[in-house]
Structure formats: structure tokens, C-alpha cells
Amino acid sequence: PFVSSARYGKDNVRVYKVHRDQATGVQTVYEMTVCCLLEGDIASSYTHADNSVVVATDSIKNTIYITAKQSTVHPPEVYAATLSSHFIEKYGHIHAAHVKVVTHRWTRMDIDGTPHPHSFLRDGEEKRTVEATAHRGEGIAVDSGIQGLTVLKSTGSAFHGFLRDEYTTLPETWDRILSTDVDSTWKWARFADVQAVEKAAPQFDQAWEAARKITLKQFAEDNSASVQATMYKMCENILEAVPGVNHVEYSLPNKHYFELDLSWHKGIKNTGKDAEVYVPQSGPNGLIKCEVSRG
């Protein structure tokens, strides 16, 4: 037997960084959870207990904090690219560094109509994600995304005309609740090096804002024929809005809300157009995935 693939490092590294604007007194905070995994000529550490090739995961953790101190952490794409490149430049036997940066929401409080200089709130567990992988001699791959943005619409969603056979019990519907946890990724054309990523810096916030706005607008406004049809429109719109991106993918759970027949109790009408009380389902859930690429 042989090691056919391997990567190792530190996961769940929590990082907080504050920016203090001396002139205005306005402080800005960033909080992330980082995973950094290294790949390269490390098989002997598995097969021969050769630890000489091992950059300790503790050292990787230290590097995550030092880089956060010495470089920018926003946009997260620049931080992730800087961190991943560091390992390729520093360690000749490391051929790829996979860095995932998950940014948590600290939204500035608005107090009596004024943005507060140093107070923030966690307005949702939605995350902004980046995965940057520096490949020795092959540049840096950067994938950006949104995870955990939970949405629901109470109408404007249908699902009918699907294949019916001896396995089918699902009734067709022209009006249903639609809810999902948005998991979207947009993949940038490969960058030559960190400098190229830094040069592209303004595009990353623009892309995240555009992708988030498009996702919400399409979800709300599309008279959805299915999760599949609506997510495809989201992908098309993002490709149109963000020229630096060549692929967009979504992975959307269909979080079902079942109608509840209460007619057994004094003839209560609570189905079809009379449905008001529903039963939210924890599972099973549909899961609909797609990747749409620039033609």
C-alpha cells in the first residue's frame, strides 16, 4: 500500500482582529474561523514516522495569527491567499496549502439612527466563506461564498409536472412554502500570485454584495417552478454581474413545511387554499445542487 493523498494542519482556529481609526475613533472588528491544511512531500511522516517533514500544526496555528497581525484580514480573500502562499514560499516540500476562512457577522449597531463607533451585533449565523489554495508554480485558486443564509417565502413557489409513476405519492402544488439555507460558491479565474489577488481586492466585496443581493432578489421575485429553476437563474445573474468569476455553484436543502389536515376536528378547513397552520420538517429534506459555468 502507499499514501494516495494526504493533507494535514489546524482546524477551527478562531481569529479576531480590530482596526482602530485614530483620526475618527471608529473601530471595526473582524472575526473568522480558519482551517489551514498542507499537502506535499509528507508521505514519510505517515509511512515511516518521519517527523522531519512535519510543520507542526501548532506552528501552522501560530502562522495564522502572525499573518492576521502582519497582513490585512479584509477582504478575506486577500488574507486567505496571503496565508496559503506563505506556506509554499517558506517550505520547499509543501506543494499546496488549502486555507478556508469563514467570516462571522459583526454588523455595526445603529443607535438612534447613528452607526456606533465600536458596537456590533451578530445579525444571523450567515457566514462569508473563502477557500484559497496556493499550488506551487500554478498560482492561487480562490473560491468565495455564502453559507447559512436561511430564507423562506410563504408563496410564489410551485412544484408540478414532475415525473409520476408507481413510486409517486407527492401531490402537485401551485402554491407552497419554500425555505432553504443558502450555500453558494463563486469560483474566480486562477490568480498568478498574491500580488494579483491584492490587485483584485476591490472585486471581492463587490462580488459578495452582488451575489448576496442577487440570491435574495431572485429567491423573492422568481415565481419558482422548482428549486432547480430558481437556483439556475441565481447562477446566471452572478456570472453576468461578476466578470472575474467563471463558475457559480449552489447547494440548497429544500426545507419542507407540510400541510396539516385538521378536518377530523369539527371539519376544520386547513388544507389547500385554506392552509394556514403547517408542520415545519427537520428532515428528510430535499437537497438540490448545481454548478453553472461561463459558456
Ligand SMILES: O=c1[nH]c(=O)c2nn[nH]c2[nH]1
Ligand atoms: O423544488 C423541488 N425540486 C425537486 O426536485 C423536488 N422533489 N420533491 N419536491 C421538490 N421540489
